[in-house]
Amino acid sequence: xxxxxxxxxxxxxxxxxxxxxxxxxxxxxxxxxxxxxxxxxxxxxxxxxxxxxxxxxxxxxxxxxxxxx
Amino acid sequence: xxxxxxxxxxxxxxxxxxxxxxxxxxxxxxxxxxxxxxxxxxxxxxxxxxxxxxxxxxxxxxxxxxxxxxxxxxxxxxxxxxxxxxxxxxxxxxxxxxxxxxxxxxxxxxxxxxxxxxxxxxxxxxxxxxxxxxxxxxxxxxxxxxxxxxxxxxxxxxxxxxxxxxxxxxxxxxxxxxxxxxxxxxxxxxxxxxxxxxxxxxxxxxxxxxxxxxxxxxxxxxxxxxxxxxxxxxxxxxxxxxxxxxxxxxxxxxxxxxxxxxxxxxxxxxxxxxxxxxxxxxxxxxxxxxxxxxxxxxxxxxxxxxxxxxxxxxxxxxxxxxxxxxxxxxxxxxxxxxxxxxxxxxxxxxxxxxxxxxxxxxxxxxxxxxxxxxxxxxxxxxxxxxxxxxxxxxxxxxxxxxxxxxxxxxxxxxxxxxxxxxxxxxxxxxxxxxxxxxxxxxxxxxxxxxxxxxxxxxxxxxxxxxxxxxxxxxxxxxxxxxxxxxxxxxxxxxxxxxxxxxxxxxxxxxxxxxxxxxxxxxxxxxxxxxxxxxxxxxxxxxxxxxxxxxxxxxxxxxxxxxxxxxxxxxxxxxxxxxxxxxxxxxxxxxxxxxxxxxxxxxxxxxxxxxxxxxxxxxxxxxxxxxxxxxxxxxxxxxxxxxxxxxxxxxxxxxxxxxxxxxxxxxxxxxxxxxxxxxxxxxxxxxxxxxxxxxxxxxxxxxxxxxxxxxxxxxxxxxxxxxxxxxxxxxxxxxxxxxxxxxxxxxxxxxxxxxxxxxxxxxxxxxxxxxxxxxxxxxxxxxxxxxxxxxxxxxxxxxxxxxxxxxxxxxxxxxxxxxxxxxxxxxxxxxxxxxxxxxxxxxxxxxxxxxxxxxxxxxxxxxxxxxxxxxxxxxxxxxx
Numbered sequence: 001x002x003x004x005x006x007x008x009x010x011x012x013x014x015x016x017x018x019x020x021x022x023x024x025x026x027x028x029x030x031x032x033x034x035x036x037x038x039x040x041x042x043x044x045x046x047x048x049x050x051x052x053x054x055x056x057x058x059x060x061x062x063x064x065x066x067x068x069x
Numbered sequence: 070x071x072x073x074x075x076x077x078x079x080x081x082x083x084x085x086x087x088x089x090x091x092x093x094x095x096x097x098x099x100x101x102x103x104x105x106x107x108x109x110x111x112x113x114x115x116x117x118x119x120x121x122x123x124x125x126x127x128x129x130x131x132x133x134x135x136x137x138x139x140x141x142x143x144x145x146x147x148x149x150x151x152x153x154x155x156x157x158x159x160x161x162x163x164x165x166x167x168x169x170x171x172x173x174x175x176x177x178x179x180x181x182x183x184x185x186x187x188x189x190x191x192x193x194x195x196x197x198x199x200x201x202x203x204x205x206x207x208x209x210x211x212x213x214x215x216x217x218x219x220x221x222x223x224x225x226x227x228x229x230x231x232x233x234x235x236x237x238x239x240x241x242x243x244x245x246x247x248x249x250x251x252x253x254x255x256x257x258x259x260x261x262x263x264x265x266x267x268x269x270x271x272x273x274x275x276x277x278x279x280x281x282x283x284x285x286x287x288x289x290x291x292x293x294x295x296x297x298x299x300x301x302x303x304x305x306x307x308x309x310x311x312x313x314x315x316x317x318x319x320x321x322x323x324x325x326x327x328x329x330x331x332x333x334x335x336x337x338x339x340x341x342x343x344x345x346x347x348x349x350x351x352x353x354x355x356x357x358x359x360x361x362x363x364x365x366x367x368x369x370x371x372x373x374x375x376x377x378x379x380x381x382x383x384x385x386x387x388x389x390x391x392x393x394x395x396x397x398x399x400x401x402x403x404x405x406x407x408x409x410x411x412x413x414x415x416x417x418x419x420x421x422x423x424x425x426x427x428x429x430x431x432x433x434x435x436x437x438x439x440x441x442x443x444x445x446x447x448x449x450x451x452x453x454x455x456x457x458x459x460x461x462x463x464x465x466x467x468x469x470x471x472x473x474x475x476x477x478x479x480x481x482x483x484x485x486x487x488x489x490x491x492x493x494x495x496x497x498x499x500x501x502x503x504x505x506x507x508x509x510x511x512x513x514x515x516x517x518x519x520x521x522x523x524x525x526x527x528x529x530x531x532x533x534x535x536x537x538x539x540x541x542x543x544x545x546x547x548x549x550x551x552x553x554x555x556x557x558x559x560x561x562x563x564x565x566x567x568x569x570x571x572x573x574x575x576x577x578x579x580x581x582x583x584x585x586x587x588x589x590x591x592x593x594x595x596x597x598x599x600x601x602x603x604x605x606x607x608x609x610x611x612x613x614x615x616x617x618x619x620x621x622x623x624x625x626x627x628x629x630x631x632x633x634x635x636x637x638x639x640x641x642x643x644x645x646x647x648x649x650x651x652x653x654x655x656x657x658x659x660x661x662x663x664x665x666x667x668x669x670x671x672x673x674x675x676x677x678x679x680x681x682x683x684x685x686x687x688x689x690x691x692x693x694x695x696x697x698x699x700x701x702x703x704x705x706x707x708x709x710x711x712x713x714x715x716x717x718x719x720x721x722x723x724x725x726x727x728x729x730x731x732x733x734x735x736x737x738x739x740x741x742x743x744x745x746x747x748x749x750x751x752x753x754x755x756x757x758x759x760x761x762x763x764x765x766x767x768x769x770x771x772x773x774x775x776x777x778x779x780x781x782x783x784x785x786x787x788x789x790x791x792x793x794x795x796x797x798x799x800x801x802x803x804x805x806x807x808x809x810x811x812x813x814x815x816x817x818x819x820x821x822x823x824x825x826x827x828x829x830x831x832x833x834x835x836x837x838x839x840x841x842x843x844x845x846x847x848x849x850x851x852x853x854x855x856x857x858x859x860x861x862x863x864x865x866x867x868x869x870x871x872x873x874x875x876x877x878x879x880x881x882x883x884x885x886x887x888x889x890x891x892x893x894x895x896x897x898x899x900x901x902x903x904x905x906x907x908x909x910x911x912x913x914x915x916x917x918x919x920x921x922x923x924x925x926x927x928x929x930x931x932x933x934x935x936x937x938x939x940x941x942x943x944x945x946x947x948x
């Protein structure tokens with residue numbers, strides 16, 4: 001929880017220093033600046049990681065399947 | 070690419086698009102359509118291929134006096150997975166957005182089921198002509214494993230005369246015991262529905278994932294809140310899932326001879342096999358999972374974004390992998406040996422137990438990411454880190470970096486690197502060692518939890534990949550990606566990783582097609598063209614869903630994208646010609662092709678087929694068409710009445726499944742006549758043999774299954790010529806048409822030794838538009854297909870467990886489904902269909918059709934299972 005709190009604190013500080021107006025966000029709107037530019041591919045790779053790795057699959061509670069092989 | 074294209078070509082549109090996009094920021098959960106949140110349809114295919122597993126350096130000889138030490142790779146085919154995904158995102162109203170996904174994975178191949186010192190011989194050679202180790206679930210080898218004073222397994226040297234062990238020779242490294250996993254298919258459907266306010270959005274999602282041994286249902290709620298003029302976005306999510314495992318326990322293990330099922334009697338159910346005195350036993354269990362997560366995204370500068378999140382998941386219930394076993398040794402002091410006791414102190418007996426995991430697991434994820442624009446080259450750098458911790462004592466770190474580089478002309482390239490490292494679960498062990506062999510007799514001596522699943526060991530994984538995207542005109546984007554992944558114990562960070570026996574690698578290739586529907590509409594409007602492009606299909610009446618090659622594009626440069634799904638089922642009585650027959654007749658005559666009596670017959674067979682329909686018109690008289698296909702099938706058999714069929718020898722141990730890429734169609738359509746509301750066109754094409762025709766049944770008791778039934782193979786295996794002639798007409802609300810189509814196998818046999826029969830189909834239909842968007846159709850179909858020519862090539866293999874007893878041909882021959890003469894016939898069907906064509910609005914021109922084909926009459930070749938019916942469903946869109 002301490003780490004979480006620190007992260008939030010850092011982010012709050014960040015918010016304070018940024019004043020990016022809506023009309024200044026043209027670059028952020030570019031497709032390659034999207035948090036995930038290839039979501040379908042990420043889903044496939046993520047599914048593969050989660051059937052091969054014990055951790056880091058995320059807490060999304062999706063169906064995912066068993067990976068029982 | 071959308072914004073880039075707009076910037077270059079249409080300045081006012083670009084400004085509009087960017088402003089609109091900016092106002093949406095940072096609504097950052099919607100993927101690449103962030104620029105305009107457009108409606109889209111995507112289709113993706115993925116292929117996963119694992120490397121051959123390392124079986125260590127060991128004695129590959131059966132001769133214990135003359136060991137042959139070699140580095141051995143498993144010669145069983147490694148795990149491969151074929152995945153396909155269809156995704157659609159639609160904005161239903163200004164505030165309501167709907168996403169839907171269909172996902173299907175089919176896999177087969179060999180996988181580790183346990184681990185033991187190599188001299189234990191868990192991977193024995195089993196097949197004629199294959200001199201190095203293959204594998205079979207081989208839990209009772211009878212080979213002794215020797216241990217030193219520190220209870221470490223050692224290799225040994227024997228006296229050639231007395232056969233006594235006289236000295237130790239190095240550490241006896243563990244290796245995986247490999248086994249073939251039966252081919253299986255998983256299907257998943259999920260949706261997400263969102264309602265958006267100006268500064269907030271609420272979403273609900275849910276889905277079902279189904280595979281033969283595992284079902285799960287999941288649901289979730291999400292809340293998105295925007296602050297600070299949308300510079301800050303907070304996502305809060307909660308999720309719940311429940312899952313049910315029902316995994317067949319290999320009969321080898323149930324017999325207790327080769328393995329034991331630990332303390333799981335309350336997790337076992339048994340069912341009778343029809344027509345057999347044998348039974349199938351399953352591990353069953355349910356689990357539930359609750360999750361919650363909070364993510365925060367922050368616009369840091371005009372060129373950078375930051376995000377961080379925390380997630381928590383609690384799992385409870387049956388968390389075991391039902392196919393993983395732990396090899397357990399009981400030490401027996403070596404008495405009267407001449408060797409040095411510090412070198413060789415113990416011999417051992419061994420048993421394998423199904424793994425046991427805790428019934429609860431709490432997992433925490435912490436993540437942070439940064440997206441930075443690099444103005445010099447207009448690239449985006451994505452850096453992400455994730456920390457994972459659970460109360461099984463696994464800590465994992467994931468680092469990844471992507472460099473997304475637009476190259477102009479709609480191209481972009483994305484190199485990617487990822488590193489993952491985890492520590493081991495506190496109950497992970499490659500194998501167990503007990504002080505006393507008596508302790509092997511009962512599960513009460515086992516620790517409360519133990520697993521040798523390599524996914525719970527300590528290791529690191531490094532992967533790298535490349536993705537190439539090309540934005541075509543008309544809002545169509547193609548992506549192709551490849552990733553190589555290597556799992557190695559030595560790559561673990563900060564902890565001692567597992568030995569190299571568990572190392573493996575894989576590659577994952579994917580290709581996807583993304584159609585941005587809203588952008589298509591925009592480009593047409595900008596081009597000054599009329600929306601009638603959307604209505605290209607209305608040149609004729611809508612066709613019944615099951616009619617292929619019925620549409621032709623009549624304008625040069627037009628494109629059609631379609632998705633077809635077909636489900637067909639055989640179920641009911643057995644018949645010969647058009648008469649129902651008794652089991653006694655089938656026993657006597659049904660397997661005459663093989664000159665044997667029949668012992669089994671199918672109870673049902675389900676076939677699912679997915680087809681992608683891609684069509685392009687270079688001119689107004691020629692259309693080119695590409696049709697990749699994916700198929701999966703399930704079939705269960707029964708013993709015929711009066712035969713006490715064996716679950717083992719008659720392959721009744723499990724439902725038979727296959728799945729993956731089927732044959733690929735490549736066609737050209739030529740316009741012959743068009744006018745007066747009528748069309749006539751000719752289609753010429755070939756079907757390329759991309760589907761597998763050498764799928765084998767899995768080994769049971771170490772005995773090879775041979776090729777699975779002809780009807781369960783995924784393709785024809787031959788190049789096939791497929792011509793057709795289609796006529797269609799329309800007058801007011803009435804439509805009609807007819808088609809003759811055929812398949813001619815251009816090779817006399819495929820690589821497996823046979824060729825499917827040629828076929829000819831004639832069909833005619835009539836339709837009536839009840840509403841301006843809804844059409845009903847009636848259709849008659851007559852099909853004639855020849856029986857199979859040739860038969861499966863003999864397949865040599867092992868026929869008995871534990872012994873290299875080989876037979877020159879292990880193919881199954883005592884089921885009606887295994888006789889080439891029991892395929893094809895004459896079939897009459899009636900089709901009843903509905904078609905909905907969206908008349909206006911932004912989805913104008915999309916057509917959805919369904920059709921049920923009801924068998925009316927049939928005259929089958931040989932002895933076959935009755936047909937139950939076929940469902941066709943299609944979506945097509947022309948533009």
